[in-house]
Amino acid sequence: MGAESFGNANFGGAAGVARGMGTKRTTTTDPAAVLAAAKARVAVELHGVHGVAHWARVRENGHRLARHTGADKELVELFAFLHDCCRESDGTDPGHGARAADYAATLRGSLLVLSDERFGLLFEAIRDHEKGLTRADVTVQTCWDADRLDLGRVGVKPLPKYLCTAAAKDRDTIAWAYRRSRAA
Numbered sequence: 001m002g003a004e005s006f007g008n009a010n011f012g013g014a015a016g017v018a019r020g021m022g023t024k025r026t027t028t029t030d031p032a033a034v035l036a037a038a039k040a041r042v043a044v045e046l047h048g049v050h051g052v053a054h055w056a057r058v059r060e061n062g063h064r065l066a067r068h069t070g071a072d073k074e075l076v077e078l079f080a081f082l083h084d085c086c087r088e089s090d091g092t093d094p095g096h097g098a099r100a101a102d103y104a105a106t107l108r109g110s111l112l113v114l115s116d117e118r119f120g121l122l123f124e125a126i127r128d129h130e131k132g133l134t135r136a137d138v139t140v141q142t143c144w145d146a147d148r149l150d151l152g153r154v155g156v157k158p159l160p161k162y163l164c165t166a167a168a169k170d171r172d173t174i175a176w177a178y179r180r181s182r183a184a
């Protein structure tokens with residue numbers, strides 16, 4: 001699956017950006033609309049190292065891990081789309097997690113329809129993803145691992161000691177993710 005097409009989620013083109021914008025209220029969360037909002041929010045290069053191709057691999061990593069960890073797959077997907085959308089640079093950019101979490105909070109009740117408990121997990125995963133933590137709820141851990149498994153795109157091979165879940169620490173999983181990240 002390429003970086004530009006993910007089921008109903010449109011990773012490329014102006015049409016995808018336009019869809020889902022505004023203040024339309026829904027009764028369920030539409031991941032494609034959240035993706036469109038994230039793309040519209042991005043201030044760094046949309047096709048750079050923290051852009052949509054990275055989000056797509058984090059999403060796929062997360063789905064693979066969730067089959068083993070039992071993580072909330074919808075939250076993992078929303079994390080993939082939102083966690084780096086408020087970067088102000090492609091450098092270390094401390095605080096970009098907190099900015100993205102605050103941005104996610106602005107989408108509650110419109111694009112994000114989640115219980116307090118589930119939104120709390122998403123908020124924590126986004127806010128703290130840059131901090132190198134490993135202890136959290138398994139859905140939060142799965143989000144962080146999905147992101148860290150994509151470090152090969154910047155020349156860093158993921159090490160098990162920096163990963164949270166047994167599923168992510170699996171040698172075959174690391175090799176699979178590393179190959180994909182290096183091919184980016």
Ligand SMILES: [Fe+2]
Nearest residue numbers: 083084129130
């Ligand atoms: Fe990040």
Ligand SMILES: [Fe+2]
Nearest residue numbers: 054083084147
């Ligand atoms: Fe990331």
